[in-house]
Amino acid sequence: MYNFEFAKPATIAEAVEALAGEEAQALGGGQTLLPTMKQRLAAPATLVSLNAIPEMIGVCVNEAGEVCIGGATPHATVAREAQAQYPALAALASHIGDPAVRNRGTIGGSLANNDPSACYPAAALGSGAVIKTNTRDIPADDYFQGMFETALDEGEIITEVRFPVPQKANYQKFVQPASRFALVGVFVAKYADGVRVAVTGASSDGVFRWHEAEAALSADFSKAAIEGLAAPTGAMISDLHGSGDYRAHLVKVMTGRAVAAAS
């Protein structure tokens, strides 16, 4: 790790200001950024910690009934505090990494990073969440732009993520044996106006919606409804943990399981 300056602002405004500095970078839980810095693959001049900004931490429900999670809220807090309102989201958070990762890693960091195998992107896209930043609201459908790519501008901070609560939802994660990130993860959410199916881990374009499954499930929310569908095609990842064909197959299996388990 190279030397760097460290800032710990107490408000979003101060954080934005600090991030305007030369080669400044936001620090969430550091679960992705710090290992990268230790390997000397990243070398920010200043780290701006978002962990001491009270307005960015916590879980609440707004007037519209949406679950709102502060951008710097650790996974463990989501697992605990979203349990009553959005159990599928809480369950997803409770299976990210290990306790140390969950106590440090944040939802904002995860969404900003947009790792193609990360879990939160599936929940955000699958729920049609809104990613709120210091400057704007970005619908999930516009936010994810390919692996490690997002709609965020330089220095823009995720301050909150708003999840409309579905009637039923479930996340099925089939773990990559070494990292235990998602080899394939599928988030299925049934809303009054239709079903959303978001897939992570499988595609080199990052998280995506499986529209065929959404249509079939919107008509008939049952495992049987997707049985006749071909597994999704597209830029499936092929690597030492599994071929593209295997991942595509898993997408279908995990979607079926998520439907069966949705509550």
Place this chain on the structure above:
Amino acid sequence: MPKDHGIGASSKRREDVRFLTGRGRYTDDINLHGQTYVHFLRSDVAHGRLHKVDTSAAEAMPGVVRIFTGKDFEGVGGLPCGWQVTDRHGNPMQEPAHPVLAQGKVRHVGDPIAAVVAETAAQARNAAEAIVLDIEELPAVVDMKKALSADAPKVHDDLTSNLCYDWGFVEENKGAVDEAFARAAHVTTLELVNNRLSPNAMEPRVAVGDYNAGTDDSTLYTTSQNPHVIRLLMGAFVLGIPEHKLRVVAPDVGGGFGSKIFHYAEEAFCTFAAKQIRRPVKWTCSRSEAFITDAHGRDHVTKIELALDAENNFTALRTETYANMGAYLSTFAPSVPTWLHGTLMAGNYKTPLIYVNVKAVFTNTVPVDAYRGAGRPEATYQLERLVDKAARELGVDPVDLRRQNFVTQFPYATPVAVEYDTGDYHATMDKLLEMIDRDGFEARAAKSKADGKLRGLGINCYIEACGIAPSALVGQLGARAGLYESATVRVNATGGIVVMTGSHSHGQGHETSFAQVVADMIGVPEAQVEIVHGDTANTPMGMGTYGSRSIAVGGSAMVRATEKIINKAKKIAAHLLEASDSDIELKDGQFTVAGTDKSVAWGDVTLAAYVPHNYPLTELEPGLEETAFYDPNNFTYPAGAYACEVEIDPDTGKVRICSFAAADDFGNVINPMIVSGQVHGGLAQGIGQALLENVSYDENGQLLSASYMDYAMPRADDVPFYQVDHSCVTPCTHNPLGVKGCGEAGAIGSPPAVVNAVIDALHRGGMTHVAHIDMPLTPARVWSAMQG
């Protein structure tokens, strides 16, 4: 009733007090006055010609003390290989040079090119980034068979090819074996890969070199399983330092699994550089560096064939194996696929004719050497997979087929040069079947089926050769070292006992179990016995710990030294009791004159030895300290039977281990709890190999599994609660404790059990086209095999 003391008792591991409370003293805990830090600049290409290493900018960086390159080692020896194998034609293996820092070429990702010594570790690393390299990348060889093709790039330009040796064993039997195959009623053939593993000890390697200019003494603190071996190899072959001027200390070591047997470049570097710059030099390996520098294990590609007669008796066995050596010969690499593998190909069976062919190959990958089991897991895996396949082809019960072919008469001379002194393979199989409720399997399988799962049962045997070994024999086989062990037993005036052993404990619990033996022999509390190991300055020349040899060889040396102590103490007691020493008996720490009530306590005798006022000084020297060296006259042969039950999720290919049972015959057992722990650890490693672990390179020699993100280690929830048993005992016939060793058995016996169980599950599920799946049996591999 289980014993609560001495041999046979499950005494609590005394070393755990310091390990579990953070009071261990590992090499990285050692910091010397004026210490510097080294960072190695390593090759990031697998194969390249090194045209220039420009250190000028780096030398000017803050904190840099000195930068070393291959040039600095031109007058210095290379890293030696400790075992020479002779090929089928009687020629010595091809043995390339192995410089401490690369000279002329780099041959694997991780090959050290330059070493920056600086005031801090960060400064050393910063300066290393400023070194400018001119490397011409060359095509890499990764695949062994391709490496042997005529037009393959050569890893070592001065060798005739990438073939290290082509070994035939027993070469004279080849013709007879081929004839037996021609006559066979049935032949079963299997091609398989024994996957390459990364050792991943919990404590990464560390070295601290120190030089005392006042006395001209060098000291190396290092994470080693055998400090005396390092002293000999490094002193005599690399740096030219006589042993009395070189001390090697291996303090607490956090796991080795073989990877810390070998003499590594970093050890020689730190010792050498400390003398050059007259300051201590420390290197602490990062986890990323460990993946590209610790010697890997396994990596065999094998074709194996079994011939059977019409009654299903095994009549001959034939194998052809390609064994990856990596880019250089690590210290004992040549011995692993040959003498530690070929000699075990008989397994538990009385197959009369065996021929083993092994081609050892150089590739642009990390060197491969002994890893928990070393050669024996490879032998067991091939054989036990093959026998299972034969049973399936013949439609006979796999247990029956094994039993029918078991060796039952001992001693048994195998056709592959070793003699099993004792064993009872039916007994461990009987015990295993008792443990696993085989009759209940069908009901469990039906239940799994109802849950949409496929259940399978895998059973196999294993035998291994431990307690390596008779020096005279290994010398004939090419070892450039002896393989005895040593112990000095020092009794203090007040009766406390210190044992200085040449064995080294790095997780095995010697400090507890060795003390149990001596305490038992003398009849004093275990707490009165202290075990000292790991420092060449205060232990007799020893060969260290590997090959499950510590209790069988090191323990035997300790028994011999303790016997000498007892004999002398009896003479002192006889003098004090005015009796003849032949009438003296020692029990529970009391010397008595047989048939009388006259006695003297252990402490009185030890005091007399050091305060010899009333003492037979004309016949006996004062003091009570004895040393023994023990050279065994055979290997020991632990054996057993293992069973694994699995459930496969057919939708995903995921394998879950439902149960695992191990029935082992380790001979006599000193501490059953420690033995169970060794088996547990071995099973976890074997299951890791079978289901999860795999070192993977791309065709350019880049390591794909270079961190825990891609190299899957077994975790607690990957393994079941084990059933282990070691109540079947046929004591070793040739060592004083009747012990065989238990450190590697779990890792040797378990991979075939897991794979046999998975194949069994698939066949029961109707997927009879799946004859074999190569390890690791990841969900992806199992699923794709199921698709046909």
